[in-house]
Amino acid sequence: MAMMWSSASATAVTTLPTRPIPGSYGPPLVGPLKDRLDYFWFQGPETFFRSRMATHKSTVFRTNMPPTFPFFVGVDPRVVTVLDCTSFSALFDLEVVEKKNILIGDYMPSLSFTGDTRVVVYLDPSEPDHARVKSFCLELLRRGAKTWVSSFLSNLDVMLATIEQGIAKDGSAGLFGPLQKCIFAFLCKSIIGADPSVSPDVGENGFVMLDKWLALQLLPTVKVGAIPQPLEEILLHSFPLPFFLVSRDYRKLYEFVEKQGQEVVQRAETEHGLSKHDAINNILFVLGFNAFGGFSVFFPTLLTTIGRDKTGLREKLKDEVRRVMKSRGEKRPSFETVREMELVRSTVYEVLRLNPPVPLQYGRARTDFTLNSHDAAFKVEKGELLCGYQPLVMRDPAVFDDPETFAPERFMGSGKELLKYVFWSNGPETGTPTPANKQCAAKDYVVETACLLMAEIFYRYDEFVCADDAISVTKLDRATERE
Template sequence: MATMGAITMSTSLMPRMSSSSPPSSSPSFTPLESPTPSLSSLPVRPLPGSYGLPLIGPLWDRLDYFWFSGQDKFLRKRMDKYKSSVFRTNIPPSFPFFKKTNPKMIAVLDVKAFKSLFDMDVVEKRDVLIGDYMPSTSFTGNMRVGVYLDPSEPKHSQVKEFCTDILKRGSKQWVPELLTNLDTMWNTIEKDVTEKGSSTFVFPLQKAMFRFLTKAIVGADPLPSLGENAYISFDLWLALQILPTQPINILQPLEEIFLHSFSYPFFLVQSGYQKLYNFIKTEGQDVVRRGVSDFGLSEDEAIHNLLFVLGFNAFGGFSVFLPVLLGNLGNDQTGLQTRLREEVRSKIDPTRPISFDSVSELELVQSFVYESLRFQPPVPAQYARARKDFVLYSHEAGFSVKKGELLFGYQPLAMRDAKVFDEPERFVADRFTEWKGGRGLLEYLYWSNGPQTGSPSSANKQCAAKDHVVFTACVIVADLFRRYDSFVGTSGSITAIEKAK
């Protein structure tokens, strides 16, 4: 997920989203007018903010970012201090053991400025997936896989077109494989809730997602050769790459000393990764062969890019997003479950399997998924490096950015921009419905490394699987409410389930 951003079915192959009449209780809503004046009328100002003293400034900001304040408060404090949603600051990782990593960045925290992160005329995306820090290429076969490539690099087109082709060819198996593995997942959860009173669903979910995605993307079942716990190899491989950049919120200062102070060596996960590599080489021969013959990749390039798409983008992205999605449902006290259940059961033929076409009729379900992506985006930060000198515009002003400077976009704040989103700090499940006037807001929904209204291509870095992600989440919600009348839970566990009557 961007990022889930290296895997799409062409938008022409995805079902159209339909409109539906609002429930009688829905309030009227007027789409927001353009939130800013024309660019020519905005003043160009010096960038506010400071990097502090050498060594001390980055270290202090790192501790404040991860420990004393936390990400959101760290950035909000500086927004208030500088009276600006664009400012200079240090973003970890940094000193002492990241000597080649420059923490000096320009924070971009409003919707208008955030859009510049996807303008390939003024920014580049070479090696900035998680900022100036890049894990060793030993994690990816000693090569830079597609997610680290800028669209200006010839290899980027080959890799992205290969990934798009994978999704296109796997489209027929996508939903049937998903539903089959959801059966197994919900049976496990039901059993745990009955016997223990609750179920920690993260592991059943990851097992289901790993098998479903492997069969849909690679075209092979991982169970016979890898076993049902092979997903743990992906968890560890992914974790070691991103730990220096992620708040874990465990016991401090141990987190700072052991998790954020240095990068981790590949040899700790080499054995598990090699097993996954061998599996794709032997069981995914057809898809690897297409990468070689149709897209000009070497066998190694095809396999390592497949592993990254499968493990980092798809499995990793869904492992973050789906617990959030289910938690938003399980915690709801507003009657949302009832509304979603009624829409699912009234619009999907109970005698036919769920499909992407059938969930395209579920406007409230889609809006709920979009709002979950807005409120808690699965990939909070996006980065881009200035390709040339340019002026970055926020709502109130323009700021001169120099070639080579790194931009840090933090979605949890940008997606709560009060100049674009009404009641931005509140989760509004029907925010993006036509009856509430919110369909135009999709232009400002950037979870996929680009606007939801955008089209992934080899010329940009937008998540090729952005439509897959949304419709897969819709299928999961629809399947849930065909099975159950209601459930209670959080983003980590389910404590009660009421089966459909």
């Protein structure tokens, strides 16, 4: 059984022994460069954190995080790492940490990528603009809820037909391309209120434009593995990548929102006090970075995890989906329907626990404070940057039994109590996004849409199998009988 875990805040007054934060940053230039090479090349992110945690015998320690030397001017790589559920929760305590300009650490991509607008993700809740823009983002989602399910399912039909055709022709079909087209089209309809096909270029290539735009912002901080070392270090991790490579694409997307999303842009101006320019840039960020980027990472992981399972999970999912659909007399799933599918929902949570779409979370100390882990307290000074690596945090053995194992039923029944330790959305799964916090505005929509995806697949198909070594589907058999 997991250890009993205190529900006390990571910053609450406790009687834990106080100890210095272990670890060091090493000599200038040399220390950050060594840590960067370990992170990207010699160890990889997970081993990087695990090895230091073992060396220091602590889930809290000092290290450097890329990007670093030589051409990242003004970027301070020094962080205090937090790798257990208690210390990690300090990142959500806005009384002691701030979130200004730290989406991916001390490095911030050029504002050119967001039309020279500091979009909502870079704003701290203490800044007056944050509540106004976050309120607009929440309204975008509420309004989009009217067409969210129908738009998703209609585009999912196209995606699944494409995959079926690919399997019939070649014996397998790539999942990523059709899935991204589906995600982009349904998000445009739900968030902007526009069908991307009205613009042939955006309709055909919009998802590729967003892929390139995302890549140039994130590549300096991400291990890719697609090109051999040391080329990856030299070409991708040594300097900021320039906006001009995607400037034409961004302009096309901007003009698409400006023309086709006039209603939502006008609402941002009249009801939330945003300028037209800032409204469009925030819409594009919510659409492209938060929603499209997040779904593009999470959905392939969800589908391949289930499609590669050898434990009989797919049969259990199919049975639950068809039983609930039959009891409700429905032919297509809805948000209301999938809320009754306990195993489907628990499976989604378990994949989010093991493979959160955003692996790293940051927060800068707003003041001096005491940071608690499970077994010690540490003094953090104002201005220090905290960094949490979520795939390890949510495998905390003090909280989760058998934490490294994929357990689809983990969050069923009394297991729902563990949802307060599932932090993938920049807050606990039991939390609620508001204009006053930094929790993902679309948190609930992500879970519901993932459940919708699984329900549609297991209602429609008797078998769904993915390749073990590729993001592709090898078997997709139409249902012969539905319970």
